[in-house]
Amino acid sequence: MVKLAEQDVLTTEVLTWQGLHLFHFWGSSCSQKLRIYLSLKGAAWTGHEVNLPKQENFSTWYLGINPRGLVPCLVDDGAVHIESNDILLHLEDRLGGPPLIPDRARIAQLLRHEDDLHLDLRTITFRYTRLPGPVGKSAEGLDKYRAGGSGTVGGAEDGAKAREIAFWQSAAEQGITDAAVRAAAGRFRAALNGLEERLQGSQYLLGHALSLLDIAWYVYALRLRRCGYPLAQLHPRVSGWLDKLHAEPGFADQTVLLPELAKIAAESQRLQHERGTALPQLMGVEG
Template identity: 30%
Template sequence: MKLYHYWSSVCSQKVRLCLAEKNLEFASQHINLFDFEHWSPDYVKLNPKGVVPTLEDDGRIVIESNVILEYLEDRFPAVRLRPQDPYEQAMTRIWIYNSEEIAHHNVNTASHNPRHAVRHKAKHHTREEMQAIAARCPNPIIARRFLQRIEHGVSEDEENQAYAALDYLLEMMEGALAGTAWLAGNRYSLADIAMAPFINRIEVLKRPEMVSAARRPRIAQWWQHVQDRPAFKQAFSFANPDKSDPLQR
């Protein structure tokens, strides 16, 4: 089994976390997003969307991080991460859905603040080079947004809206944890795996107050329990192999 991933990609982190929880070994192929390896012809043949992660298992390719989570659960059932109770299964699906529809979209926006332009400047790419790189992106909408964001980041209004949406999601999380230890019940599940990388990213973006014990005590306790798991330490210990990257975290 081989995983094509990027060290700090939230979608890569959730798949690495699932693999670690299931004690599954895999060959690691790091795809450097800041060298645009995800838009190389060879990688786009594997993943036509030109995104990470991509899982290769016995010659079969699986893309989309949440689909990969479900695939791993069905393919390797020895360690169960999907609840057996129908209601808890439904709650798991809701949090997997929320992780994509709310968390991913808005964390992506918040992550493209102006400090990330430093990464591209460190690579010494000219505007013309960036336009040529964007032309390799298989999705023209992403290519256009990419060019706008590497030059200007996101607007203050876009960033504020993203954090407002994340705040709304965190309030739902706090409520969901009112009567259970984990998001979908009293057992750790794919729901927790799907959401954990986004809480980590909120802290990386220097907004720890959003998940602090003072503001959201249930999330703070849940987050500590997530971080205490050996699989979390394994999945999140993957270091950036690109030592020229000025932002190592």
């Protein structure tokens, strides 16, 4: 569990906050996962939106709360919790309502696999939801990111920020390459093949009851579909499962794609289809 020590938190005002406070961004996949979970639990919480495109997560104030500069981040009666899956495991203990983690050890293991694909989702998202052009954070922003925050998690030196910095530097220098997209899509195809098998004869990913695993993969599958991934063609059971969840209360309202962003994504995918670099084309599955 990633709970920060008091010495990790430089923006000390949050240590006095009462109740549940969620730092999030509307379009962040991990934030969407937390918001769906909280909605299904019927929990009361206070939201604090951190605008990622404006690099508000690199501000001194926010890095003083989460030294990794990521969202979501939860403050629960003054205790700061980071990393979305750890936050969810904490909240399952903290909140009542319908159980969404029936087998904690098993779900924690399966969520690690989902978490390993996070940078792959970011790769595909950036390629197919933005118009062609520079990708990445400004050099000034990355300098603030490197220098900001305590640099510790749990009272010990934290190296996790290095992975984020490496991603942004690569994106700025090389962009999102066709090779990176093919590799990311290949890993997702293998993972979704596994989900397709799980859904054979089952309503949900762990049987006939909704679980946190469904919430996590709903967010990923929806994002991939919006990026042009041929979900219905390659994984028809997953596609049907996604449609079912999208129609249930608490899901679609937390993952609304703003009209202006939908327009940009559609134009991006149109242009790349003309160039032969749309996602199905790079995967070699377009009919």
